Amino acid sequence: MEIAALVSGGVDSSVVVYRLKEMGYDPTLFYIKIGMEDKNGYIDCPAEEDIEIVSYIAKKYGCRFEIVSLQDEYWNSVVRYTIESVKRGLTPNPDMMCNKLIKFGCFDEKWGHHFDKIATGHYATTTEIDGLTWLSTAKDRVKDQTYFLGQINYLQVSRLMFPIGNLLKSEVRAIAAQEKLPSAQRKDSQGICFLGKINYNEFIERYLGKKEGLIVELETGNILGKHQGYWFHTIGQRKGLGLSGGPWFVIKKDTNRNIIYVSKGYNTQYQYGDVIDLQGFSFITKDIWGDSEDEKEIMFKIRHTPEFTPGKISKIGDIYHIQSEKPVQGIAAGQFGVVYDKECRLCLGSGMII
Numbered sequence: 313m314e315i316a317a318l319v320s321g322g323v324d325s326s327v328v329v330y331r332l333k334e335m336g337y338d339p340t341l342f343y344i345k346i347g348m349e350d351k352n353g354y355i356d357c358p359a360e361e362d363i364e365i366v367s368y369i370a371k372k373y374g375c376r377f378e379i380v381s382l383q384d385e386y387w388n389s390v391v392r393y394t395i396e397s398v399k400r401g402l403t404p405n406p407d408m409m410c411n412k413l414i415k416f417g418c419f420d421e422k423w424g425h426h427f428d429k430i431a432t433g434h435y436a437t438t439t440e441i442d443g444l445t446w447l448s449t450a451k452d453r454v455k456d457q458t459y460f461l462g463q464i465n466y467l468q469v470s471r472l473m474f475p476i477g478n479l480l481k482s483e484v485r486a487i488a489a490q491e492k493l494p495s496a497q498r499k500d501s502q503g504i505c506f507l508g509k510i511n512y513n514e515f516i517e518r519y520l521g522k523k524e525g526l527i528v529e530l531e532t533g534n535i536l537g538k539h540q541g542y543w544f545h546t547i548g549q550r551k552g553l554g555l556s557g558g559p560w561f562v563i564k565k566d567t568n569r570n571i572i573y574v575s576k577g578y579n580t581q582y583q584y585g586d587v588i589d590l591q592g593f594s595f596i597t598k599d600i601w602g603d604s605e606d607e608k609e610i611m612f613k614i615r616h617t618p619e620f621t622p623g624k625i626s627k628i629g630d631i632y633h634i635q636s637e638k639p640v641q642g643i644a645a646g647q648f649g650v651v652y653d654k655e656c657r658l659c660l661g662s663g664m665i666i
């Protein structure tokens with residue numbers, strides 16, 4: 313079997329190469345350049361150090377290694393989507409779009425299709441049931457990354473391999489140390505790759521500018537201060553509001569009037585909700601409910617967290633409606649609701665929160 317291994321220079325994908333060799337495969341390693349280089353050197357990912365590490369790993373295990381670029385594709389899909397979403401007052405998820413459109417989309421169209429499988433260092437697994445492949449959760453519940461994979465489709469999941477999905481992060485680190493991999497001590501990457509070292513607010517300001525607006529207390533209508541544009545703020549956000557006497561949380565945004573509504577205190581009821589409506593829901597493997605209008609018991613996540621929340625899902629027209637068993641914090645339109653079976657084992661699919 314011919315395997316393309318996506319290797320980033322981080323500890324997880326380095327150990328993927330070790331595991332594949334251990335299983336007797338001879339993978340070809342691919343480093344994808346997606347950080348954007350630009351004339352001002354404004355946006356860049358720390359690619360050089362990553363590439364050095366991947367070259368070392370390739371040499372150590374005697375693997376072919378290719379550096380490929382999907383910078384334009386990344387710009388035209390993921391970055392554009394991110395900016396458009398933020399402009400509409402939504403909370404985007406670039407990491408999910410990067411998996412769907414770049415790592416398993418454009419990469420596959422250009423290079424991956426020459427291989428039988430694509431292997432990554434995601435903490436996830438696949439499960440075969442009655443001849444179908446399902447995306448399933450990782451052994452390490454805290455590191456589980458299926459949330460970020462919730463938008464992929466059947467063709468993609470059936471071509472994927474997650475060689476470290478059955479290991480705990482501590483076991484991955486132990487292998488990296490034992491193998492003396494240069495990535496053994498590297499910190500986990502945080503968040504959105506294309507931002508590299510630059511700050512998210514700087515990135516947003518560059519594309520959407522600034523526009524002063526009011527910060528208003530939701531309950532009283534009192535004006536508490538000013539902000540520089542609703543696009544800098546996310547539902548559920550606490551830090552960076554510049555208000556005293558908090559904690560204050562962003563509860564609502566009026567994008568037409570450029571007003572941010574906040575509420576005070578950790579226990580403010582406005583921070584929580586128990587109804588989540590999902591638009592454009594897509595099943596990864598198959599639609600297991602069809603047109604049945606009955607409620608089904610599920611587990612779900614509305615962001616990448618270790619906890620799954622229990623709830624009931626039903627289909628109302630084109631919308632999948634989740635009634636959560638307990639209040640959840642910071643339900644942000646634009647983010648994805650990812651749905652799992654009751655046992656938190658299979659990842660069924662996802663839709664965008666409206």
Ligand SMILES: Nc1ncnc2c1ncn2[C@@H]1O[C@H](COP(=O)(O)OP(=O)(O)OP(=O)(O)O)[C@@H](O)[C@H]1O
Nearest residue numbers: 318319320322323324325342343344432433434501
């Ligand atoms: N620039 C890249 N080129 C090739 N593959 C990548 C790249 N960035 C990420 N990947 C792949 O996607 C997986 C998940 O990426 P993520 O950004 O979550 O990294 P991570 O969890 O820190 O893992 P790692 O330790 O391997 O960097 C990686 O393990 C790797 O297989």
